[in-house]
Amino acid sequence: MEKDKKEYFRNRLLEMKKKLINSLKEKYEDAKSLDESSGKDLADEAYYLYTKTLMLGKVETDALKLRLVEQALQRLDADTYGVCIECEDKIDEKRLEYVPFARYCTECKSELEKSGKIKM
Numbered sequence: 001m002e003k004d005k006k007e008y009f010r011n012r013l014l015e016m017k018k019k020l021i022n023s024l025k026e027k028y029e030d031a032k033s034l035d036e037s038s039g040k041d042l043a044d045e046a047y048y049l050y051t052k053t054l055m056l057g058k059v060e061t062d063a064l065k066l067r068l069v070e071q072a073l074q075r076l077d078a079d080t081y082g083v084c085i086e087c088e089d090k091i092d093e094k095r096l097e098y099v100p101f102a103r104y105c106t107e108c109k110s111e112l113e114k115s116g117k118i119k120m
Contacts, residue, residue, distance in 0.1 A: 001082050005093075009081065012100045013073050020066045024059060031055035065101070072101040084108050 001009075031052050075081040082091050086108035095102050104112065112118045 001079075006076060006081065009096060009100055010073065010076055013069050013076070016100065017066065017069045017073070020062050020069065024062050024066065027055055027059045027062065031059065068101040068103070071103070086112065 072081060075083075082093075082096060083089070084091055084105040085103045087105060089105050091102055091105050095106060102109075104118075109118070
């Protein structure tokens with residue numbers, strides 16, 4: 001990959017990382033601040049527990065994305081960014097524009113999803 005393209009994707013990934021870290025902090029604090037014991041009855045307590053569970057699920061999703069972004073940055077440093085980790089073919093730049101942390105080319109991702117080996 002050309003040097004200017006690498007820098008472009010590095011900047012995009014670093015910006016994504018920054019936003020994900022901020023989002024994780026906010027969501028985690030929001031989930032922590034929910035006071036399930038403030039409910040006056042079982043319905044209120046159930047609502048608080050449900051809301052907290054949803055928030056923590058969003059935290060988990062963002063944490064996964066953050067790991068994928070960090071792995072993509074490592075691949076940039078190792079000069080393997082933009083190469084499918086399954087078949088070792090180049091990942092289409094249009095795909096990288098849409099998903100800068102993509103690990104698989106479109107074909108491999110589809111096959112791995114069909115076989116149930118990956119979900120994201």
